[in-house]
Amino acid sequence: MADGSPTGRLTGPLHVIGAGLLGTSLGLAARRQGLEVWLSDVNPEHVRTAVSLGAGEPAPTDGVAQLVVVAVPPVHIAEVAVAALATGAVVTDIGSVKAQPLEQISDHVDEADLARYVGSHPMAGSERSGPLAASASLFDGRPWAVTPHVHADPDAVTLVEELVALSGASAVRLSPVEHDLAVARTSHLPHLLAVLAAGQLTDAVPEHLSLSGQGVRDVTRVAAGDPDLYGQIIRANAGVVGELLRSLRGQLDELIDAVGAGSSDDLVEILNRGVSGTRIIPGKHGGAPIETGPVYVLVPDHPGELARLFGDIGEIGVNVEDLRIDHDPGRLVGLVELQVEASAAERLRSALEARNWTAHR
Ligand SMILES: NC(=O)C1=CN([C@@H]2O[C@H](COP(=O)(O)OP(=O)(O)OC[C@H]3O[C@@H](n4cnc5c(N)ncnc54)[C@H](O)[C@@H]3O)[C@@H](O)[C@H]2O)C=CC1
Ligand SMILES: O=C(O)C(=O)Cc1ccc(O)cc1
Numbered sequence: 001m002a003d004g005s006p007t008g009r010l011t012g013p014l015h016v017i018g019a020g021l022l023g024t025s026l027g028l029a030a031r032r033q034g035l036e037v038w039l040s041d042v043n044p045e046h047v048r049t050a051v052s053l054g055a056g057e058p059a060p061t062d063g064v065a066q067l068v069v070v071a072v073p074p075v076h077i078a079e080v081a082v083a084a085l086a087t088g089a090v091v092t093d094i095g096s097v098k099a100q101p102l103e104q105i106s107d108h109v110d111e112a113d114l115a116r117y118v119g120s121h122p123m124a125g126s127e128r129s130g131p132l133a134a135s136a137s138l139f140d141g142r143p144w145a146v147t148p149h150v151h152a153d154p155d156a157v158t159l160v161e162e163l164v165a166l167s168g169a170s171a172v173r174l175s176p177v178e179h180d181l182a183v184a185r186t187s188h189l190p191h192l193l194a195v196l197a198a199g200q201l202t203d204a205v206p207e208h209l210s211l212s213g214q215g216v217r218d219v220t221r222v223a224a225g226d227p228d229l230y231g232q233i234i235r236a237n238a239g240v241v242g243e244l245l246r247s248l249r250g251q252l253d254e255l256i257d258a259v260g261a262g263s264s265d266d267l268v269e270i271l272n273r274g275v276s277g278t279r280i281i282p283g284k285h286g287g288a289p290i291e292t293g294p295v296y297v298l299v300p301d302h303p304g305e306l307a308r309l310f311g312d313i314g315e316i317g318v319n320v321e322d323l324r325i326d327h328d329p330g331r332l333v334g335l336v337e338l339q340v341e342a343s344a345a346e347r348l349r350s351a352l353e354a355r356n357w358t359a360h361r
Pocket of ligand 2: 095096122123124125126127187222
């Protein structure tokens with residue numbers, strides 16, 4: 001077993017504390033690369049489930065892991081990380097906010113132990129929780145913030161960045177404060193806006209809800225996330241999120257004026273700002289955003305049809321950038337929306353039609 005001292009080379013064992021969505025996904029990703037993974041959780045059922053999925057083995061009662069990953073809800077991160085540092089291991093947490101746990105941990109450990117703590121945050125997840133929602137490919141191609149504090153041991157930082165690479169993600173190094181500013185804008189505020197958009201649906205009558213299309217599903221998806229978890233995340237970043245919300249209040253007033261104004265100029269200016277925002281979100285693997293276009297395909301609601309469609313797309317040789325499926329309320333068919341590189345959309349549509357699929361753009 002490793003003695004836990006940072007060597008800058010990730011050989012394991014990796015101890016994941018918190019076998020929920022994130023922890024189990026990480027265990028699966030690390031096992032995929034052959035690393036020894038130990039799992040623990042306050043809920044023994046979650047460990048059993050994660051083990052049965054192949055995410056690792058129950059953590060032994062003794063022995064020091066090389067790297068401990070704390071994957072528990074935000075309010076428990078500091079206490080779990082402090083206990084893990086006492087074992088001599090390098091410790092990272094994957095919580096969604098970084099300045100607050102660092103401050104709490106710093107209050108309870110000496111500088112030598114603190115040097116082995118390096119916070120991090122994978123920008124990957126879903127609105128579901130628990131080990132059954134886990135996936136080995138959750139982190140593939142995703143950004144993963146690594147947020148060393150000024151006294152962090154460089155070897156410990158390297159070890160955490162190796163974990164990121166081994167999980168299929170790309171490390172983005174930021175200070176904890178910078179990170180919290182970034183996620184307030186890219187994650188916490190969008191989450192709260194999705195909550196408001198979804199919440200106002202609860203006032204609608206069922207006949208009106210029957211007109212729900214893909215747009216409302218797109219803007220409300222993340223609002224289904226566990227309110228307890230998101231409450232903790234947002235409260236841990238309350239200062240920055242509060243500032244953004246106050247700025248948004250001003251923008252909401254401007255929007256109300258623009259909607260009621262005689263001319264549409266101001267409204268179009270606001271709508272254009274939205275278009276600009278969508279265009280600067282980086283593409284997959286942090287690359288430049290690529291322009292995609294949709295191809296819609298009618299798929300009979302029978303077992304095996306989706307596999308046949310994807311087999312055909314694979315043979316046609318077009319990469320699918322994104323995908324969603326809508327069900328036709330009146331017929332036993334699904335409408336599959338494929339997002340592909342814009343320049344390949346027409347080629348894909350005509351090749352699918354040639355293979356007897358009903359496809360349009
Ligand atoms: N859900 C998401 O999409 C993302 C979540 N995160 C962060 O990852 C962390 C975990 O979130 P999820 O996996 O989504 O939650 P989850 O609810 O699926 O899993 C959390 C697990 O921690 C366990 N746990 C709670 N207190 C514990 C303790 N004191 N010791 C050991 N185990 C304990 C729970 O039993 C549960 O199995 C959170 O800090 C969250 O901010 C980060 C990125 C994305
Ligand atoms: O569901 C999504 O699209 C997400 O963006 C998931 C997510 C949730 C919380 C985080 O701290 C990071 C990522």
